[in-house]
Amino acid sequence: MTITPVTICLPIADRRTSFRFYRDGLAFEPVGEVADDGVPEPLQFALNEGVRLMLIPTGGFGWVIGDRNVASRGISECVLDLPAETDGAVDAFLERAHRAGAEIVSGAGRQPWGYGGTFADPDGHLWMVTSQEKHAG
Amino acid sequence: MTITPVTICLPIADRRTSFRFYRDGLAFEPVGEVADDGVPEPLQFALNEGVRLMLIPTGGFGWVIGDRNVASRGISECVLDLPAETDGAVDAFLERAHRAGAEIVSGAGRQPWGYGGTFADPDGHLWMVTSQEKHAG
Numbered sequence: 001m002t003i004t005p006v007t008i009c010l011p012i013a014d015r016r017t018s019f020r021f022y023r024d025g026l027a028f029e030p031v032g033e034v035a036d037d038g039v040p041e042p043l044q045f046a047l048n049e050g051v052r053l054m055l056i057p058t059g060g061f062g063w064v065i066g067d068r069n070v071a072s073r074g075i076s077e078c079v080l081d082l083p084a085e086t087d088g089a090v091d092a093f094l095e096r097a098h099r100a101g102a103e104i105v106s107g108a109g110r111q112p113w114g115y116g117g118t119f120a121d122p123d124g125h126l127w128m129v130t131s132q133e134k135h136a137g
Numbered sequence: 138m139t140i141t142p143v144t145i146c147l148p149i150a151d152r153r154t155s156f157r158f159y160r161d162g163l164a165f166e167p168v169g170e171v172a173d174d175g176v177p178e179p180l181q182f183a184l185n186e187g188v189r190l191m192l193i194p195t196g197g198f199g200w201v202i203g204d205r206n207v208a209s210r211g212i213s214e215c216v217l218d219l220p221a222e223t224d225g226a227v228d229a230f231l232e233r234a235h236r237a238g239a240e241i242v243s244g245a246g247r248q249p250w251g252y253g254g255t256f257a258d259p260d261g262h263l264w265m266v267t268s269q270e271k272h273a274g
Contacts, residue, residue, distance in 0.1 A: 007218035050187025077214035081144035
């Protein structure tokens with residue numbers, strides 16, 4: 001079964017902060033109609049043709065999840081992994097995220113699954129960047 | 138910027154339980170080499186060409202997230218949304234999830250964003266199914 005597109009919904013504190021971080025900082029592609037605050041509503045980014053990221057203010061997110069509680073900062077239920085073509089591209093992406101204000105959770109290095117690193121977005125959501133470069137040995 | 142594929146990593150309690158739920162229950166497409174326990178290692182499903190779901194035993198997941206804590210059941214940081222072509226397809230998908238053992242968190246109904254419903258996987262991770270059907274009015 002193929003399902004397209006899948007939308008990953010995450011709770012956020014502030015739409016403008018998230019918009020700036022993902023669009024200006026990470027160069028993610030926003031989609032949808034812009035609302036009065038200059039930010040698309042809902043705030044979505046197309047990561048590729050098969051997946052979108054939707055960032056929902058915490059109150060609305062809490063409404064969606066019913067009797068569940070919204071995870072507070074520092075509590076992780078998911079990690080989103082992005083491939084990078086080379087080890088150098090991992091370094092460049094983490095540097096870009098850092099300049100955009102991300103917290104670098106683990107700097108780029110050799111891990112059991114490859115060369116990569118992890119950063120947190122303005123709400124503490126974790127992203128990994130992992131090199132697809134093949135190394136001899 | 139287009140990034141493919143994005144991998145959504147979630148913590149799980151038991152590889153076999155998750156494998157059965159997603160492969161046999163939801164008919165998701167597993168990818169990767171099968172390990173001695175008969176389950177791919179790592180346990181991944183290709184949802185479409187642009188996104189994979191990776192299910193990681195909680196211990197390993199905790200290692201990945203560093204000084205963060207793994208969300209316990211009932212604490213939600215993310216909701217994954219799947220499109221369905223019609224309202225009837227939403228009903229059918231939720232029924233399939235229910236038969237596979239999912240908890241139905243909110244039965245299918247008309248929501249501000251469309252006709253849909255929400256279920257929880259064996260570890261409490263939330264999925265929404267949302268109809269793409271256009272209604273007059």
